[in-house]
Amino acid sequence: MIGIDWGTTTLRAYRLAADGTILTRRETPRGILSIEPGGFPDALRAVVGDWIAAGVDRVMVCGMAGSRHGWQEAPYLPCPADLAGLAAATVTVPFPDARVRIVPGLSWRDPHGVPDVMRGEETQILGAALGTEAATVCLPGSHSKWASLAGGAVTRFTTHLSGEAFAALSQHTILARMVDAHAPYDAVGFARGVARAKQGGGLLHHLFGLRAAALFDEVGEDEGTSFLSGLLIGHEVAAALEAGVAPPVILIGAERLTSRYAAALDAFGIPHTMAEPDAAARGLHLLAARLD
Amino acid sequence: MIGIDWGTTTLRAYRLAADGTILTRRETPRGILSIEPGGFPDALRAVVGDWIAAGVDRVMVCGMAGSRHGWQEAPYLPCPADLAGLAAATVTVPFPDARVRIVPGLSWRDPHGVPDVMRGEETQILGAALGTEAATVCLPGSHSKWASLAGGAVTRFTTHLSGEAFAALSQHTILARMVDAHAPYDAVGFARGVARAKQGGGLLHHLFGLRAAALFDEVGEDEGTSFLSGLLIGHEVAAALEAGVAPPVILIGAERLTSRYAAALDAFGIPHTMAEPDAAARGLHLLAARLD
Structure with missing residues (x-):
């Protein structure tokens, strides 16, 4: 399969073996801000067209490609959310020669009803916490995220500017x-x-x-x-x-x-x-x- | 007497009667940032020279004119500080025809030893709290100040950005x-x-x-x-x-x-x-x- 982490400024592409081993990594500055409306299929083909031509037909995309200004909006999935819930909420986008799905972001409301959002981090969190029953995951950055995991699900999270x-x-x-x-x-x-x-x-x-x-x-x-x-x-x-x-x-x-x-x-x-x-x-x- | 509140961007001048009544107010954009080194006496004369010529010989100056980049540095007076302490710590600057004194700013260290400073606000605080035994004074702004008064003295204060x-x-x-x-x-x-x-x-x-x-x-x-x-x-x-x-x-x-x-x-x-x-x-x- 092909994994795509499609952010605001960067696109990271992974060719993965059936057991998840990373066979090849590619990174380009073709983040969603650099893509014209309607230009996402061509941009994807430009980065991983050779892998698809070689027969890899499953493409999973996470990140800002699923935002309102991306390829196609994949609405935020409310917490708690686990792998099964996220997989079921992926959005299929039309693409010849491959089954392309976009992973939604997550939303959470604190006890006062104030919303928070993430997009892309949910996939990293579940990937990093594999096999961990309960954990707190922190992703530092411009908008740092702190997420709580319990029973394999992201139960809550907060973002800090x-x-x-x-x-x-x-x-x-x-x-x-x-x-x-x-x-x-x-x-x-x-x-x-x-x-x-x-x-x-x-x-x-x-x-x-x-x-x-x-x-x-x-x-x-x-x-x-x-x-x-x-x-x-x-x-x-x-x-x-x-x-x-x-x-x-x-x-x-x-x-x-x-x-x-x-x-x-x-x-x-x-x-x-x-x-x-x-x-x-x-x-x-x-x-x-x-x-x- | 003449009172001068000489800030970074603005100079406010007051001609005061013996009982403190404000007789005349003047305001100019001649803050200390606009004054060349050595130019403070001339700048003062340009704004209130006529009052001095008319016989007013006491000039009290507060604000950034007493900073390192002002007319002459009036070192920060540590809290607690009251009117008597501040008056005793005023700094005389040479000026023909008038007795000109600059009021120092205040400093305070919190229980962890971290310093804080004000310059100009101490004069406003004591002016505003006249007759108040205990009070909290707040001066909103770019650098907001909160000061505690007790027994006529500023006992502590904090600045917020x-x-x-x-x-x-x-x-x-x-x-x-x-x-x-x-x-x-x-x-x-x-x-x-x-x-x-x-x-x-x-x-x-x-x-x-x-x-x-x-x-x-x-x-x-x-x-x-x-x-x-x-x-x-x-x-x-x-x-x-x-x-x-x-x-x-x-x-x-x-x-x-x-x-x-x-x-x-x-x-x-x-x-x-x-x-x-x-x-x-x-x-x-x-x-x-x-x-x-």
């Missing part, structure tokens, strides 16, 4: 004087930021405190950027823990980010593990196995 | 799709944002929740901007209350902002009052009365 907030606050507030988004990681500054997040006073106050500490030369030039990163990730972790987390926390994503979350979780005394790479490919394979 | 965070988040994250910084105030959206801030989950999660609610058409186009404003102000108020507030809260500032804080305080059930205008002029007069 941490990555985007870091970019906006570091470049477009007074903090820009002491923060350089391209500065190298500083473990001491990061730890100080996480430690600050564990104290009272609120994030908005802690943000100004970084400015004031710099005025008194109490945050080094090399520390400011990682301090802000630690402060935001620390607030995110604290909020996730407050909402309830079943350890261990499984971290999914690029090492550059997951290593920071690992350091923050250590500071909170929460055990964690790193997911194997290519969780999306494993999730797509598990979903395909539920289809005829 | 709420205003700058609103500008950065509303323009430079995915929220820009549903937020227009110039949209008219919407009381319903603001109240929804404040109510959300009172729920658990953390600010970073609440920010994404606004995006998700818009995806489900559960936040109207007219509501998004005021929702974000209410969310940030609500988180600020919640943090200030958690740190301890002695009601009533005295609000100082432009009605456009203080009315929003009043609405948020109502939602938290905290009594509040609005300060009389020109609190800085009253504070400068009170400080001058402590000098020979």
Whole structure:
């Protein structure tokens, strides 16, 4: 089969053996933002047409290709949702020579009725947590996700705007004087930021405190950027823990980010593990196995 | 006497009678950012030279003119600080024909040792709280201040980056799709944002929740901007209350902002009052009365 993780800016394609082993990986910048309306079939063929011509006729697609602005909308499936539910909710799209299905995203409403959404992460979560009865899965990023798994189903999740907030606050507030988004990681500054997040006073106050500490030369030039990163990730972790987390926390994503979350979780005394790479490919394979 | 509130972008000048009555007000865009090094005496003369020529020889200056990048640095005075302490810490600057003194800003360290600073607000706070034994004073803005007064002294204060965070988040994250910084105030959206801030989950999660609610058409186009404003102000108020507030809260500032804080305080059930205008002029007069 072919697995496609079709995001906003990137398309990742996997050719998978019957047992789920990854035979070939391809990655292109043909995210959905670069595709004209109606252009999805041709874009798919351009990336994996040779695999289809070679006889692979099952294609499973997850990610933003199923959004309102993607190939075809696959409406959000409400939590709790497990592999069987997700597989049953996949949407078939017309495509010659192959059976192409799009995996829906998930939605959840908190006890106050406020909605949350994910699209693509559900497949990574189920792929990463295979065989785990209960777990918490964290996917750091611009919009970080924390999902709870129980009995093989995603039961609830929350999204945090941490990555985007870091970019906006570091470049477009007074903090820009002491923060350089391209500065190298500083473990001491990061730890100080996480430690600050564990104290009272609120994030908005802690943000100004970084400015004031710099005025008194109490945050080094090399520390400011990682301090802000630690402060935001620390607030995110604290909020996730407050909402309830079943350890261990499984971290999914690029090492550059997951290593920071690992350091923050250590500071909170929460055990964690790193997911194997290519969780999306494993999730797509598990979903395909539920289809005829 | 002459009172000068010399901020970053604006200079406000007051001619005051012996009893503190404001005789004349002037306002110019000659904030300290517009003044060349060494140019402060000439700038002062350009705005109030006629008053000095007419025989007024006491000039009290508060605000950023006392910062490192101002006329002359007036080092931060640590809290607790009262009128007598602030008056004694004023810094005299050379000026022909008049006795010119600059009021220092205040600093405070929270129980964790993290510093906070203000410059200019201390004069407004003492001017607004005259005759109040114990109070909490809130000055909304880019860098909102919450100060506690007891026994005529500012005992502690915290600054929150709420205003700058609103500008950065509303323009430079995915929220820009549903937020227009110039949209008219919407009381319903603001109240929804404040109510959300009172729920658990953390600010970073609440920010994404606004995006998700818009995806489900559960936040109207007219509501998004005021929702974000209410969310940030609500988180600020919640943090200030958690740190301890002695009601009533005295609000100082432009009605456009203080009315929003009043609405948020109502939602938290905290009594509040609005300060009389020109609190800085009253504070400068009170400080001058402590000098020979």
